[in-house]
Amino acid sequence: EIVLTQSPGTLSLSPGERATLSCRASQSVNSNFLAWYQHIPGQAPRLLIYGASSRATGIPDRFSGSGSGTDFTLTISRLEPEDFALYYCQQYGNSPIYTFGQGTKLEIK
Amino acid sequence: EVQLVESGGDLVKPGGSLRLACAASGFIFSNAWMSWVRQAPGKGLEWVGRIKSKANGETIDYAAPVKGRFTISRDDSRNTVYLQMNSLKTEDTGIYYCTTGWYFDLWGRGTLVTVSS
Numbered sequence: 508e509i510v511l512t513q514s515p516g517t518l519s520l521s522p523g524e525r526a527t528l529s530c531r532a533s534q535s536v537n538s539n540f541l542a543w544y545q546h547i548p549g550q551a552p553r554l555l556i557y558g559a560s561s562r563a564t565g566i567p568d569r570f571s572g573s574g575s576g577t578d579f580t581l582t583i584s585r586l587e588p589e590d591f592a593l594y595y596c597q598q599y600g601n602s603p604i605y606t607f608g609q610g611t612k613l614e615i616k
Numbered sequence: 617e618v619q620l621v622e623s624g625g626d627l628v629k630p631g632g633s634l635r636l637a638c639a640a641s642g643f644i645f646s647n648a649w650m651s652w653v654r655q656a657p658g659k660g661l662e663w664v665g666r667i668k669s670k671a672n673g674e675t676i677d678y679a680a681p682v683k684g685r686f687t688i689s690r691d692d693s694r695n696t697v698y699l700q701m702n703s704l705k706t707e708d709t710g711i712y713y714c715t716t717g718w719y720f721d722l723w724g725r726g727t728l729v730t731v732s733s
Contacts, residue, residue, distance in 0.1 A: 597663075
């Protein structure tokens with residue numbers, strides 16, 4: 508089973524700054540089948556990125572994904588107040604088991 | 617409107633059973649792969665299990681912590697997927713979400729399951 512490790516655990520930034528979130532896999536993710544989700548407690552999680560770098564429908568272009576193999580990154584180019592939330596990476600390439608990272612909390616500094 | 621609505625969450629004693637349902641609308645449910653994902657209090661997201669579409673053999677897979685205790689099924693005539701949970705443990709407490717797809721592009725708002733004596 509692939510283990511995904513996200514860093515940092517908590518990221519404290521101000522609106523307007525750039526956020527860089529990391530997700531490292533214990534083994535190569537098949538075909539870069541890696542997704543990123545945003546979760547605000549009390550709401551449904553939201554898909555941001557799939558296939559490591561493709562933005563989901565309706566996601567602003569300040570969100571971008573990159574990486575391959577075992578190292579992946581979610582970048583938010585300029586933080587808006589509504590971006591402060593929890594972020595999870597997930598691999599869906601090594602079926603049948605899907606795994607999530609433990610999450611990164613993006614908080615206002 | 618494209619949406620998923622979970623129901624059935626409740627307070628149940630350890631060793632008890634509960635069945636959750638997830639009603640889908642706004643898309644062709646019979647073509648969709650459906651998963652359940654949960655979040656324990658203070659913890660991250662955890663995949664529980666998935667059922668493929670009939671066209672893909674309705675194959676079902678489970679995460680190790682729930683295998684043998686939980687059963688996923690679907691009723692395409694009702695656009696509904698179910699999660700039957702037996703032999704519940706305190707660590708099964710959490711919000712249970714249903715979601716669609718290979719990567720999870722649509723989510724419900726979740727239903728709360730509390731396992732406590």
